[in-house]
Amino acid sequence: MGNMKLTLKVWRQGGPNDKGRIVDYPVSDVSEDMSFLEMLDVLNDDLVRKGEDPIAFDHDCREGICGMCSLFINGEAHGPGRGITTCQLHMRRFKDGDTIYVEPWRSTAFPVIKDLAVDRAAFDRIQAAGGFVSVNTSGNLVDGNALPIPKDDADKAFDAATCIGCGACVATCPNGSAMLFVAAKVSQLALLPQGKPESKRRALAMVEQMDKEGFGNCSNTGACEVECPKNISLEHIARLNREYLTATLTKE
Amino acid sequence: MTKLDSKIPPGPIDRKWTDHKGHIRIVAPANKRRIDVIVVGTGLAGGAAAASLAEMGYNVKAFCFQDSARRAHSIAAQGGINAAKNYMNDGDSTYRLFYDTVKGGDYRAREANVYRLAEVSANIIDQCVAQGVPFARDYGGLLDNRSFGGVQVSRTFYARGQTGQQLLLGAYSALMRQVGKGAVQMYDRHEMLDVVIVDGKARGIIARNLITGAIERHGAHAVLLCTGGYGNVFFLSTNAMGSNVTAAWKAHKRGAFFGNPCYTQIHPTCIPVSGHHQSKLTLMSESLRNDGRIWVPKNLEDAKAIREGRKKGSDIAEEDRDYYLERRYPAFGNLVPRDVASRAAKERCDAGFGVNRTGEAVYLDFGAAIERYGKQQANIQKIDGPTKEKITELGRAVVSEKYGNLFDMYENIVGENPYDHAMKIYPAVHYTMGGLWVDYDLQTTVPGLFALGEANFSDHGANRLGASALMQGLADGYFVIPYTVGDYLADDIRTGPIDTKRPEFESAEKEVKDRISHFLNNKGTKPVDDFHRALGKVMWDKCGMARNAEGLKEAIQEIRRIREEFWKDVRVPGKADGFNQELEKAGRVADFLELGELMCMDALHRNESCGGHFREEYQTPDGEAMRDDAHFAYVAAWEWKGKAGEVELHKEPLTFDEVKLTQRSYK
Numbered sequence: 037m038g039n040m041k042l043t044l045k046v047w048r049q050g051g052p053n054d055k056g057r058i059v060d061y062p063v064s065d066v067s068e069d070m071s072f073l074e075m076l077d078v079l080n081d082d083l084v085r086k087g088e089d090p091i092a093f094d095h096d097c098r099e100g101i102c103g104m105c106s107l108f109i110n111g112e113a114h115g116p117g118r119g120i121t122t123c124q125l126h127m128r129r130f131k132d133g134d135t136i137y138v139e140p141w142r143s144t145a146f147p148v149i150k151d152l153a154v155d156r157a158a159f160d161r162i163q164a165a166g167g168f169v170s171v172n173t174s175g176n177l178v179d180g181n182a183l184p185i186p187k188d189d190a191d192k193a194f195d196a197a198t199c200i201g202c203g204a205c206v207a208t209c210p211n212g213s214a215m216l217f218v219a220a221k222v223s224q225l226a227l228l229p230q231g232k233p234e235s236k237r238r239a240l241a242m243v244e245q246m247d248k249e250g251f252g253n254c255s256n257t258g259a260c261e262v263e264c265p266k267n268i269s270l271e272h273i274a275r276l277n278r279e280y281l282t283a284t285l286t287k288e
Numbered sequence: 289m290t291k292l293d294s295k296i297p298p299g300p301i302d303r304k305w306t307d308h309k310g311h312i313r314i315v316a317p318a319n320k321r322r323i324d325v326i327v328v329g330t331g332l333a334g335g336a337a338a339a340s341l342a343e344m345g346y347n348v349k350a351f352c353f354q355d356s357a358r359r360a361h362s363i364a365a366q367g368g369i370n371a372a373k374n375y376m377n378d379g380d381s382t383y384r385l386f387y388d389t390v391k392g393g394d395y396r397a398r399e400a401n402v403y404r405l406a407e408v409s410a411n412i413i414d415q416c417v418a419q420g421v422p423f424a425r426d427y428g429g430l431l432d433n434r435s436f437g438g439v440q441v442s443r444t445f446y447a448r449g450q451t452g453q454q455l456l457l458g459a460y461s462a463l464m465r466q467v468g469k470g471a472v473q474m475y476d477r478h479e480m481l482d483v484v485i486v487d488g489k490a491r492g493i494i495a496r497n498l499i500t501g502a503i504e505r506h507g508a509h510a511v512l513l514c515t516g517g518y519g520n521v522f523f524l525s526t527n528a529m530g531s532n533v534t535a536a537w538k539a540h541k542r543g544a545f546f547g548n549p550c551y552t553q554i555h556p557t558c559i560p561v562s563g564h565h566q567s568k569l570t571l572m573s574e575s576l577r578n579d580g581r582i583w584v585p586k587n588l589e590d591a592k593a594i595r596e597g598r599k600k601g602s603d604i605a606e607e608d609r610d611y612y613l614e615r616r617y618p619a620f621g622n623l624v625p626r627d628v629a630s631r632a633a634k635e636r637c638d639a640g641f642g643v644n645r646t647g648e649a650v651y652l653d654f655g656a657a658i659e660r661y662g663k664q665q666a667n668i669q670k671i672d673g674p675t676k677e678k679i680t681e682l683g684r685a686v687v688s689e690k691y692g693n694l695f696d697m698y699e700n701i702v703g704e705n706p707y708d709h710a711m712k713i714y715p716a717v718h719y720t721m722g723g724l725w726v727d728y729d730l731q732t733t734v735p736g737l738f739a740l741g742e743a744n745f746s747d748h749g750a751n752r753l754g755a756s757a758l759m760q761g762l763a764d765g766y767f768v769i770p771y772t773v774g775d776y777l778a779d780d781i782r783t784g785p786i787d788t789k790r791p792e793f794e795s796a797e798k799e800v801k802d803r804i805s806h807f808l809n810n811k812g813t814k815p816v817d818d819f820h821r822a823l824g825k826v827m828w829d830k831c832g833m834a835r836n837a838e839g840l841k842e843a844i845q846e847i848r849r850i851r852e853e854f855w856k857d858v859r860v861p862g863k864a865d866g867f868n869q870e871l872e873k874a875g876r877v878a879d880f881l882e883l884g885e886l887m888c889m890d891a892l893h894r895n896e897s898c899g900g901h902f903r904e905e906y907q908t909p910d911g912e913a914m915r916d917d918a919h920f921a922y923v924a925a926w927e928w929k930g931k932a933g934e935v936e937l938h939k940e941p942l943t944f945d946e947v948k949l950t951q952r953s954y955k
Contacts, residue, residue: 038563051866051867067562067563067565068703069562069563069565069703070563070565071567071701073567074565074566074567075565077565077567077817078565081815081817084815084859084861084870085813085814085815085859087859087861088861089861089862090861090869090870092867092869094355095529096354096359096361096528096529096530097359097361097363097364097528097529098528098529098567098568098570099364099568099570099571099697100697101363101364101450101452101453102354102359102360102361102363102364102528103356103358103359104354104355104359119696120700124697124700124701126700126701126703128703149499149867150866150867153867155355155499156355156356157355157356157476159356160356160357160358160464160467160474160476163358163460163461163464164464164465164467164468165468166468167461167464168419168420168461168462168464168465169418169419169420169461170465171415171418171419171462172343173336173339173340173343173415173462173766173767173770174415175408175411175415175767177411177414177415177417177418178414178418179414180373180413180414180416180417180423180431181373181375181430181431183417184425184428184429184430185425185429186429187425187426187427187429190422190423190424190425190429191422193420193422194422194424194447194448194454197421197422197447197454197457198450198453200453201356201358224420224422225420228420228422230417230418230419230420231420
């Protein structure tokens with residue numbers, strides 16, 4: 037058993053249309069080996085035993101890859117620490133006596149479902165607008181090695197492709213922009229020969245959908261890059277801007 | 289009584305699939321538009337199937353309990369995907385991949401299915417490359433391969449330590465393309481809570497909208513379960529928190545036989561348990577065993593000193609270390625299959641050589657690899673007489689390039705730098721080879737109900753080789769079901785839409801609602817997790833890495849007790865009509881509590897050891913698994929008889945025409 041005592045200030049909100057508020061919860065016996073979400077599990081366990089409503093929060097893989105966990109912790113998306121998601125945040129980053137604010141992602145495009153869980157379906161709709169290569173399933177495609185791809189391009193495409201779609205970029209951005217998310221996909225596919233043929237169409241369609249969803253504009257504050265758990269670089273936004281500009285200029 | 293018919297096509301093994309595809313019925317394009325297919329689960333199998341079927345023209349409804357199809361747990365697979373491309377020219381072939389998989393599965397898989405899997409493996413890579421999956425490449429721009437546990441060729445394609453993520457995002461992009469076209473209707477944050485059978489055929493599902501709590505009826509001409517494995521029956525596993533058996537279990541209770549439930553894969557390289565609060569375990573990719581050496585101290589006193597914090601691993605001299613896998617299995621060394629590596633770790637820890645506080649950990653050490661790579665780099669960079677520090681620096685850079693993200697992950701969880709201190713690892717539940725019994729067409733014993741990927745039992749026998757799960761998920765979804773489901777649906781071109789007002793839907797919905805209201809009105813005292821933890825402990829202690837008849841009999845009694853208490857005393861707060869995560873968990877744990885008993889019964893009846901199923905009574909003098917081919921070369925397919933613990937065993941005999949059954953040896 038651990039010995040840290042903490043005060044949590046947690047956002048509670050019954051549903052999308054309810055008014056939310058911060059509620060204080062003291063927690064004790066917190067071990068430094070716990071993950072942040074395990075600490076919340078312990079609190080929830082306690083709330084259920086007391087007959088209270090446990091805190092709703094999204095999570096699934098708990099190893100930093102599914103992108104389901106979120107949380108704004110002490111004003112930072114995924115809390116303190118760089119290059120990690122909330123589920124990878126461990127309590128050894130906090131100290132006895134700390135007060136910790138826990139809030140949901142805040143963005144008009146991500147309405148709150150309950151407490152700390154938000155609806156990120158807008159991301160799926162952006163993907164459906166063009167975040168793919170238009171190739172059908174077939175057992176008769178060309179051999180995977182028919183088209184060599186320079187390692188450098190493949191590596192850069194991979195860096196962009198590591199986006200987990202968590203939404204930390206949106207939550208962090210003062211404008212609630214989804215540019216880093218969109219850029220990661222546009223950039224990945226623009227860097228690979230397989231994605232080139234539709235790169236213009238893709239950039240236009242994804243940006244259009246992004247705007248429709250009510251995400252804000254990018255004003256290059258760079259906050260998204262700092263909080264991105266996968267360290268996706270702003271360079272990809274630059275590439276998206278180039279793709280978008282070229283596409284706009286050459287649009288028929 | 290239902291008779292098991294595996295429907296293996298006739299003819300030589302390398303012609304079966306081609307001939308079968310050429311002869312089964314297909315549905316004409318205009319008729320596909322009149323047919324609805326439900327796909328539950330959007331991982332590699334489900335995502336690939338939903339996308340492929342929609343491309344073909346079927347109306348697809350896809351369901352997942354996560355908030356997006358992209359979050360299915362396939363995403364967490366780290367190491368890679370096998371394919372018989374033979375790009376490395378090291379003697380790989382379809383036959384060799386087939387052979388390795390049958391042998392790796394300890395001769396408990398169906399030959400014809402495994403051969404087909406090996407056959408389509410190469411197509412998977414081509415398909416994924418075409419979708420823009422950024423696989424690792426070498427400097428010539430060609431796809432890179434590495435070797436993986438249990439085989440002697442390099443046939444594993446990878447994308448750093450995130451292969452599952454990249455493959456899943458490929459399948460997800462194909463799926464979203466169809467969603468954009470309106471060919472797939474996506475239902476995320478929906479959980480399937482029952483399958484509806486009409487006139488003996490699967491004709492739809494009952495699902496709960498997890499946001500509003502609404503119970504919905506969805507009709508279709510076929511239902512595909514792509515719902516993954518049931519490792520979370522152990523409470524602690526490498527599975528995602530939400531991974532569950534509910535869809536498969538409901539199918540089982542509606543007539544689908546459950547195949548080989550006791551075959552569980554315990555993965556050898558996971559981060560050890562740190563305390564009672566532990567909610568899940570994290571895998572360290574098997575690829576680490578390519579360079580890491582596994583050891584414990586030779587002397588009990590050293591092990592004790594390490595456990596008590598008086599010594600560190602680095603204090604133990606080379607000659608006092610026991611590289612037990614290299615010692616016991618010189619031919620494969622640290623690359624023995626998972627079941628073998630896991631048991632060997634347990635054996636050492638049980639004997640008192642464990643190296644962490646709990647005594648349940650062994651070292652995975654990169655010291656030798658860092659030195660070897662460092663020297664190699666010094667040569668490449670033409671550094672004359674490099675210092676030890678320089679070698680270490682160069683070597684670390686190479687190791688970091690290969691495994692950096694895994695090392696970071698480890699340090700983040702454990703709080704210790706694995707470059708300076710050898711990693712500590714211990715086996716953990718990772719994958720379930722058992723699952724719904726399916727025939728060659730991936731159809732369960734319920735007509736119109738299919739099971740794909742980890743949810744079925746079919747390809748891995750009693751032990752799965754590394755990098756084969758991704759292969760199977762995508763093979764089933766992209767290349768098998770699009771053909772085989774057509775043969776079934778050819779009868780449905782005139783059926784018309786399924787009427788969800790039928791009494792079968794009504795009664796299934798009522799059962800679902802009754803169960804939910806039972807939970808909410810139960811007014812018990814204990815949260816769901818209490819029961820889940822108790823079940824997990826019984827399963828791990830008595831139906832885990834090693835099992836024996838006495839323990840399994842006890843386990844069955846204990847599970848019954850826990851189940852009874854669960855129904856009496858579970859407390860589920862909140863309401864039915866809204867977002868209620870405790871309610872979701874309660875339903876899943878209720879099903880695990882029934883499945884656990886069946887797993888123990890299956891383990892108890894199988895009086896042999898094979899693959900991941902190790903019965904202590906059946907072992908060779910040097911502690912290896914001892915099969916009994918004369919009595920147990922069959923698939924155990926269990927039929928539900930109306931109540932937990934009341935089941936009937938059906939046997940599908942396994943015949944081996946291509947591969948000779950031998951004692952699996954990695955020595």
